[in-house]
Amino acid sequence: MHERSLVLNLLRRVTELTVERGPGRVTEIDVEVGDFAGIEVDLFASAFAQETSEAPWCRPTLQIRRVKLRAECVDCGPVELTGMRFVCPTCGSTELEICGGDDVRLLSFTWATASEELS
Numbered sequence: 001m002h003e004r005s006l007v008l009n010l011l012r013r014v015t016e017l018t019v020e021r022g023p024g025r026v027t028e029i030d031v032e033v034g035d036f037a038g039i040e041v042d043l044f045a046s047a048f049a050q051e052t053s054e055a056p057w058c059r060p061t062l063q064i065r066r067v068k069l070r071a072e073c074v075d076c077g078p079v080e081l082t083g084m085r086f087v088c089p090t091c092g093s094t095e096l097e098i099c100g101g102d103d104v105r106l107l108s109f110t111w112a113t114a115s116e117e118l119s
C-alpha cells in the first residue's frame, strides 16, 4: 500500500532526527500533504495509527495540513496552482517549476524527554 510506505518513510526520517536525543519520545508529528501527492488522507492516517501503535512510538498525534500545488513561475515567482492545469494563474506561462504540494513532507515534530513525561 502506497500510504503505508509513505508512513514508514516518515517514521524513518523522524527516527533519524531523534536518534541522538537520548531518552524520550515523539508526541506529535506535523506533516504537509499536497493535493497532488496522490494519497488518501484517511488511509494515510490509519496506516500511521497502525504503525505507531507499538513501542517506541506510543501513538503520537498526527497533524495533517493539506496544501495546494505550489510552483515557481519564471516571471511571477511563487504561485499556487489550482485544478489540473500546470499554467501560471497570473501570466499564463507554462515555464513552472513545481516546488511543493506534490508530496508528503515532514514539517515538525514534538519531542518530550523522559523527565518531561514523568512530570
Ligand SMILES: [Zn+2]
Pocket: 073, 074, 075, 076, 077, 088, 089, 090, 091, 092, 093
Ligand atoms: Zn507567471
